[in-house]
Amino acid sequence: MNSIRLPPPGALLTQAQFEQLDHEDALASARAAFSLPADTLYLDGNSLGALPRKVLESTRHALENDWGRGLIRSWNDAGWFDAPVRIGARISALVGAAPDEVIAADSTSINLFKALSCALHLRPDRSEVLVETGDFPTNTYIAAEVAARSGKRLVSANTQDLISRIDERVAVVLLTHVNYRTGFMHDMADITRKAHEVGALVVWDLCHTAGAMPCSLSAHQVDFAVGCGYKYLNGGPGAPAFIFAAREHHAAMAQPLAGWMGHRSPFAFASNYEPAEGMRRMLAGTPSILALQALEAALSAFDGIDLQALRDKSVALTELFIRLLDQELSGLGFDLLSPREARHRGSQVSLRHERADPIMQALISRGVIGDVRRPDILRFGFAPLYVRFMDVWNAIAVLRELMHDQSYLDPAHQQHRTVI
Ligand SMILES: *Cc1c(COP(=O)(O)O)cnc(C)c1O
Numbered sequence: 001m002n003s004i005r006l007p008p009p010g011a012l013l014t015q016a017q018f019e020q021l022d023h024e025d026a027l028a029s030a031r032a033a034f035s036l037p038a039d040t041l042y043l044d045g046n047s048l049g050a051l052p053r054k055v056l057e058s059t060r061h062a063l064e065n066d067w068g069r070g071l072i073r074s075w076n077d078a079g080w081f082d083a084p085v086r087i088g089a090r091i092s093a094l095v096g097a098a099p100d101e102v103i104a105a106d107s108t109s110i111n112l113f114k115a116l117s118c119a120l121h122l123r124p125d126r127s128e129v130l131v132e133t134g135d136f137p138t139n140t141y142i143a144a145e146v147a148a149r150s151g152k153r154l155v156s157a158n159t160q161d162l163i164s165r166i167d168e169r170v171a172v173v174l175l176t177h178v179n180y181r182t183g184f185m186h187d188m189a190d191i192t193r194k195a196h197e198v199g200a201l202v203v204w205d206l207c208h209t210a211g212a213m214p215c216s217l218s219a220h221q222v223d224f225a226v227g228c229g230y231k232y233l234n235g236g237p238g239a240p241a242f243i244f245a246a247r248e249h250h251a252a253m254a255q256p257l258a259g260w261m262g263h264r265s266p267f268a269f270a271s272n273y274e275p276a277e278g279m280r281r282m283l284a285g286t287p288s289i290l291a292l293q294a295l296e297a298a299l300s301a302f303d304g305i306d307l308q309a310l311r312d313k314s315v316a317l318t319e320l321f322i323r324l325l326d327q328e329l330s331g332l333g334f335d336l337l338s339p340r341e342a343r344h345r346g347s348q349v350s351l352r353h354e355r356a357d358p359i360m361q362a363l364i365s366r367g368v369i370g371d372v373r374r375p376d377i378l379r380f381g382f383a384p385l386y387v388r389f390m391d392v393w394n395a396i397a398v399l400r401e402l403m404h405d406q407s408y409l410d411p412a413h414q415q416h417r418t419v420i
Contacts, residue, residue: 093302136205183337
């Protein structure tokens with residue numbers, strides 16, 4: 001049951017109801033931790049999280065004090081050496097893992113390479129790597145590369161065929177929990193159970209999960225997981241990512257990027273590689289300390305936050321966005337691409353429209369920021385820490401206005417942008 005009381009289904013939605021929901025919102029004060037421009041309505045936290053105020057302070061301190069004054073002493077004195085482990089432990093609380101099962105490192109792409117390689121190494125007798133058709137491209141590219149290097153076959157299945165395709169041939173199933181285009185959310189418990197029943201391992205990608213909802217990696221006995229630091233975790237553009245490995249795999253896991261920072265004793269400068277115990281062996285080279293410090297400061301926005309309350313708010317925001325779409329924008333060419341049923345939906349709503357790109361450009365010019373996935377998908381992300389119910393109301397009002405005045409047809413909104 002959602003703890004947030006929404007107007008009954010079918011009832012006409014009014015602005016007063018959205019104001020009231022903000023008034024009653026248990027998470028309303030969390031928004032104060034973020035520095036957001038007053039004239040902007042930000043619905044793209046699923047792509048790049050907003051700037052937490054703490055990051056400003058903490059980055060200044062990291063620059064002036066830790067680097068500027070401490071210089072190389074800060075590897076010991078400012079906790080630089082332990083930062084990946086310490087921040088991993090902080091993230092573990094958001095994904096339902098033990099503190100020593102997560103480490104902050106590298107990018108999601110690189111962590112996918114490590115996690116998939118480890119999983120294949122643990123299942124040498126199996127012949128296939130199973131992925132989902134339409135997953136985020138980097139996941140498919142990396143899976144293809146890892147599979148090819150190990151002489152395995154990459155098999156891709158449609159969403160509806162996935163679970164039945166998991167059989168004894170499969171070494172590892174790689175899945176993104178919440179799809180980046182559609183917002184469709186898999187049942188992590190079900191799929192992990194099915195994979196284990198046939199002796200396969202799972203790698204879950206939590207890019208659109210961590211920081212938006214609770215997640216139970218340990219309870220579902222997930223083998224490996226990866227996730228992103230710059231989406232709902234708000235670590236900043238290109239923030240370090242994270243990787244999870246269940247403790248039972250720690251002793252046997254062999255990741256191929258055997259760099260010195262993953263050595264048992266990096267400062268022994270030994271000529272032979274001996275992996276560190278536990279998650280430290282997932283490190284390769286020297287971590288990006290400034291970026292790690294920014295991510296650590298960003299994570300403080302989650303202090304004291306009840307993750308179920310976060311999910312409840314996210315469901316309420318997306319639900320209301322969909323209901324307002326039905327109420328205000330019917331007949332204007334929009335099709336809902338995201339699931340209507342909350343249990344199948346992440347924290348985003350995607351719409352199809354044949355003029356998606358100019359419509360989004362026109363929206364952004366009026367201060368409502370979402371994004372598009374070409375050719376025809378508009379995406380709206382609802383980061384529950386800082387998106388307000390009135391943002392949902394206002395975003396739909398602006399969208400309705402520009403559909404009616406057709407300002408999206410202006411030449412100014414037909415530009416080609418590299419990053420969309
Ligand atoms: C955002 C995202 C990535 C990004 O990977 P990077 O290595 O950080 O560029 C990977 N996979 C999924 C599913 C994503 O949503």
